[in-house]
Amino acid sequence: MANGQTISSIVAWGYNDYGQTNVPVPNSGFVAVAGGGYHSLAVHSDGDADGDGIPDSLDLCLNTIPGSPVDADGCPPMIPFDFLRDGDVDARDLMVFDFCSTGPATFGPPAGCAQATFDILDRDQDGDVDQDDFGVFQRCYSGENHPADPACAG
Secondary structure, eight states, X not given: OOTTXXXXXXXXXXOOTTSTTOOOSXXXXXXXXXXXXXXXXXXXXXXXXXXXXXXXXXXXXXXXXXXXXXXTTSOOOOOTTOTTOSSOOOHHHHHHHHHHOOOTTOOSOOTTOOHHHHHHHOTTXXXXXXXXXXXXXXXXXXXXTSOOOTTTTO
């Protein structure tokens, strides 16, 4: 590909553990392609900043991490504790947990923590965000740019 030509279509092969061989639809209008062990990406002529195969003009989740499966809106599956909705549970999500944690038998969200966020963090629904909830967070923690398991809290 040279001088801004577009690729008529793309093909993919190899392991597909993280959806890296899923060809975007529609399969046309690409201006660049790349791939690696845990990701593949194709840049559409209207742009795809996060490389998830959904053009930015249609993408509702513009910061999806490489290799995360996405739906037709460009969003990863709902993952417990993924507050950025980027497909991983990492240190930035831990900051949310830390900010809203209360300790055992300290009920309700601390100042500045939204009730909705607190309710999500209170996985055992006992009115506090404590070490029991943190144990679930640890199971979901995937690290930066590593797709998290949507079933991690189960």
